[in-house]
Amino acid sequence: MNDSSAGKSNVTANIAYDDLREWLVRAELLGEVRNVKGASWQEDIGLAAEAILREENGPCVVFDEVPGSPKGFRVLLNMFAGVRRNMTLGFPDHLTKWELSDAFREAYLKEQKPIPHEIVEDGPIFENIITGDAIDVTKFPSPVWHELDGGRYIGTGTYSITRDPEENWLNAGAYRAMVHDKTSVGMLMAAGHHATIHCEKYFKRGEPMPVVMVLGGDPLCFFYGGLEAPYGVFEIDVVGGLRGKAMKMVKGKITGLPFPAGAEIVLEGYVTPEKRVMKASPGCMPTCASAGTGSVITKAVAKPATNRLMQRKWGFSVDCESAACASMAPPRDYLVEPEVSVPPRKRALKRSR
Numbered sequence: 001m002n003d004s005s006a007g008k009s010n011v012t013a014n015i016a017y018d019d020l021r022e023w024l025v026r027a028e029l030l031g032e033v034r035n036v037k038g039a040s041w042q043e044d045i046g047l048a049a050e051a052i053l054r055e056e057n058g059p060c061v062v063f064d065e066v067p068g069s070p071k072g073f074r075v076l077l078n079m080f081a082g083v084r085r086n087m088t089l090g091f092p093d094h095l096t097k098w099e100l101s102d103a104f105r106e107a108y109l110k111e112q113k114p115i116p117h118e119i120v121e122d123g124p125i126f127e128n129i130i131t132g133d134a135i136d137v138t139k140f141p142s143p144v145w146h147e148l149d150g151g152r153y154i155g156t157g158t159y160s161i162t163r164d165p166e167e168n169w170l171n172a173g174a175y176r177a178m179v180h181d182k183t184s185v186g187m188l189m190a191a192g193h194h195a196t197i198h199c200e201k202y203f204k205r206g207e208p209m210p211v212v213m214v215l216g217g218d219p220l221c222f223f224y225g226g227l228e229a230p231y232g233v234f235e236i237d238v239v240g241g242l243r244g245k246a247m248k249m250v251k252g253k254i255t256g257l258p259f260p261a262g263a264e265i266v267l268e269g270y271v272t273p274e275k276r277v278m279k280a281s282p283g284c285m286p287t288c289a290s291a292g293t294g295s296v297i298t299k300a301v302a303k304p305a306t307n308r309l310m311q312r313k314w315g316f317s318v319d320c321e322s323a324a325c326a327s328m329a330p331p332r333d334y335l336v337e338p339e340v341s342v343p344p345r346k347r348a349l350k351r352s353r
Helices: 020-029 044-052 084-089 097-109 194-204 219-225 235-243
Strands: 033-037 060-064 074-077 129-131 153-155 159-163 170-173 177-181 184-188 209-216 248-251 258-260 265-272 298-303 306-311 316-319 333-336
Touching: 020 033, 020 060, 020 084, 044 060, 044 074, 084 097, 084 219, 153 184, 153 209, 159 194, 159 219, 170 194, 170 219, 170 235, 184 209, 194 209, 209 258, 219 235
Parallel strands: 033 060, 074 316, 265 298
Antiparallel strands: 060 074, 129 306, 153 177, 159 170, 159 209, 177 184, 209 265, 248 258, 265 333, 298 306
């Protein structure tokens, strides 16, 4: 019988980036980033996604100067492909997919050691603040990914953070987010998922559920948001364990929920039981409950009657990675009314020529 460990490289993992911008610089150094200007959110970006995402080694694409959106509001597509897949997970670019799988298991899965996140007072996410009637999420270049989609998806490469009201543990899960109007964003929570469990507990208490939605963030956090951690385990703390250091997070001014200090966009708000939407989105997923006021390069804070938006300077308006899912029957959708706060970032991004 062959020894399953024979020929296996002794590879040490090293995740060399802390946020989306640092990740993008490294992806550019690998020669795997393409910049596209002038593509429309109505059709062009979705059509490009259909072609790019089917390729094993398709490029990462940054769509800039999208008609109808302010300068600097961009869309990032296709993070997990090519050699950058290895870089994202902290491994050398020469590893094959099979070797990468083995290295990942050896480095991260044999003995998981989550490191609790660290709360800090400030971060780039608080650089810009917009409040009240100035909030308008429709100005961000959220694409229509498929011909029969129910609307524009501002969050496909996204994760949302909630807290169990009884046991106090945090969850970060990848839940689709669709724009409904200037101050409403959809959030789809399927039955049995941890955010849904939290939501049901809040509703039984007669309370709205606080939520923060990270729309432009560290690819590794998004990756783990799509992998359900065990009950009671916070995915961001698992990512801290992979990095070997605590993730720096700030607290939302409205909900008190933590989110990464270096995020590009965060929507903060509340899910209320009386506001639900049932609307199918054939190309991707059913449209979801409204998650409140927010903006793409932003950290949004949701609160009934008050809106505040914080946006990073020159940040990404949407960090959309996936654009192809089977259509489904629509589940329950909930509306969130948030107060948005989102800041843009001050340092400029490198551009590949």
